[in-house]
Amino acid sequence: MKLCRVLIFGLLYMLSSNAMAAVCEFYPDNSMGNMRVILPATLSVPRDAPNGTVIYESPIVTLGSIPSSFRCSAVHNEGVRNNVGVTQSGVEIFPIGNTGIGWQWVRPPSGKAWKGFPGTTDTAGGWGWNGSEHILRFVKTGTISGSATIPSGQLGTFVAAEIEPLAMNTSGTRVVSQSCETPDVKVDMGSYNLSDFPENGASAKEQYFSLNMKNCPTGINNFRFSFSPTAGSPVWDAGTGMVNLNSNSTAKGLALQMRFSDKSTLKLNQNYIMKAPTSQGGNAYVSLQARFVRIEPSNAQMRAGDANAEIAFVVEYL
Numbered sequence: 001m002k003l004c005r006v007l008i009f010g011l012l013y014m015l016s017s018n019a020m021a022a023v024c025e026f027y028p029d030n031s032m033g034n035m036r037v038i039l040p041a042t043l044s045v046p047r048d049a050p051n052g053t054v055i056y057e058s059p060i061v062t063l064g065s066i067p068s069s070f071r072c073s074a075v076h077n078e079g080v081r082n083n084v085g086v087t088q089s090g091v092e093i094f095p096i097g098n099t100g101i102g103w104q105w106v107r108p109p110s111g112k113a114w115k116g117f118p119g120t121t122d123t124a125g126g127w128g129w130n131g132s133e134h135i136l137r138f139v140k141t142g143t144i145s146g147s148a149t150i151p152s153g154q155l156g157t158f159v160a161a162e163i164e165p166l167a168m169n170t171s172g173t174r175v176v177s178q179s180c181e182t183p184d185v186k187v188d189m190g191s192y193n194l195s196d197f198p199e200n201g202a203s204a205k206e207q208y209f210s211l212n213m214k215n216c217p218t219g220i221n222n223f224r225f226s227f228s229p230t231a232g233s234p235v236w237d238a239g240t241g242m243v244n245l246n247s248n249s250t251a252k253g254l255a256l257q258m259r260f261s262d263k264s265t266l267k268l269n270q271n272y273i274m275k276a277p278t279s280q281g282g283n284a285y286v287s288l289q290a291r292f293v294r295i296e297p298s299n300a301q302m303r304a305g306d307a308n309a310e311i312a313f314v315v316e317y318l
Contacts, residue, residue: 024072024161032157033068033129033166035061037136039150039173044217046317047179049140053318055101055175056138060108062131068165069128076161079119080105083156091116093139096150100142101175103155105168106135113137117159129166136168148175178217179317180284185211187290189256194302197254197294206289208261211313213284220276223284225315227258227268233309236295241266243309250305253296258311261287268311273318286313 037058045055081087084103085095092113093102104113138150152172157164187209196204213223229235229243233256236242241258245251258266266288277284296302 022162023074023076024070024163026163026165027069027071027126030067030069032164033063033066034169035063035134035166036169036171037061038171041173043138043150043173043175045140045144045175045177046217046220047177048316049318050316051140051142053140054137055140057106058136061134061136063129063134064131066129069126070160070163070165071126072122072124072160074124075121076124077118077120078122078158078160079117080114081117081157081159081164083154084151087156088116090119093141094156095141096155098145099148099150099175100140100144101148101150102139102141103150104137104139105156105158106137108133108135114158122160127160127165134168136170144175144177148177149173150175176217180213180216180220180315182211182213182313182315185209189290189292189307192292194304197292197302200294200297202294203257204292206259206263206291208287208289210285210287213315216276216281216284216317218281220281220317222276222318223274223315224271224318225274225286225313226271227266228312228314229268230310230312233311235268238268239265241268242293242295243268243311245307245309248306249308250303251307252303252305253294253301254292254307255295256307256309256311257291257293259289259291261289263289 043056080094082094085097087094092115093104094116095102106113150170150173153169155168155170158166187207189207190205192204227241232246233243236244236255242255244255260266274284274286292307
């Protein structure tokens with residue numbers, strides 16, 4: 001009796017399994033379609049671009065007549081399956097291995113990106129790709145490896161339940177992480193007498209100079225820069241751009257003040273934005289001035305000698 005029950009249960013299970021029908025299927029004579037995006041031979045990425053920066057977006061690809069139409073008999077899951085990295089349900093950026101770059105499949109005119117399968121649900125019905133528009137977008141997601149490449153071939157597929165109606169393919173490209181050349185600058189502040197600083201707050205003559213950003217790569221739209229005190233020359237007053245003389249200085253009672261060349265205030269540890277010369281690269285510079293300022297009320301604490309200081313220039317490429 002027990003044996004009979006086991007056989008009947010197994011038979012019912014098999015019949016139930018065989019009776020299940022696919023939720024989504026291709027129309028007759030239709031199958032997975034392919035679209036291909038031609039990429040530039042190289043993509044240049046500013047080295048300090050923050051994560052989330054769009055480093056490339058293709059022109060709109062409009063599909064013609066393509067026999068990859070399908071129909072679904074019920075509500076079903078759909079989304080993108082990533083073939084060059086991990087597929088995570090619901091995410092909109094798909095990693096390309098360990099390159100520090102991810103890709104998105106964007107649908108104009110809404111501008112929305114498909115999510116990782118099973119990302120969303122859709123109702124029963126039939127769909128086709130004729131005249132549909134697509135954009136391939138690459139996004140910086142982490143540190144870009146020195147030999148990062150986006151492979152040619154299939155990046156991923158659009159999935160509807162059990163079928164893959166459309167694949168995203170590329171010609172492949174190499175990604176180059178670049179930055180401008182920013183050489184160190186030494187400024188000769190000149191020679192002064194203690195009598196040039198008769199009272200607290202007195203300042204010497206300004207010395208003008210520039211910080212240059214040379215041979216900037218293409219793709220930089222803006223510079224974000226700041227000035228920071230160093231361990232050798234700690235801050236005296238960040239709000240007015242002043243640092244102490246370094247430990248190698250024998251002069252006493254002075255601080256170094258940095259300002260912009262138009263004498264406007266330069267605050268330490270504050271970000272400033274400047275437009276790049278052109279998106280095609282080139283050279284840029286920040287015009288500055290520096291001067292010594294007396295910070296000691298007592299004449300007895302003033303001392304002649306060498307006066308040196310350092311300030312760090314930090315620049316990010318956006």
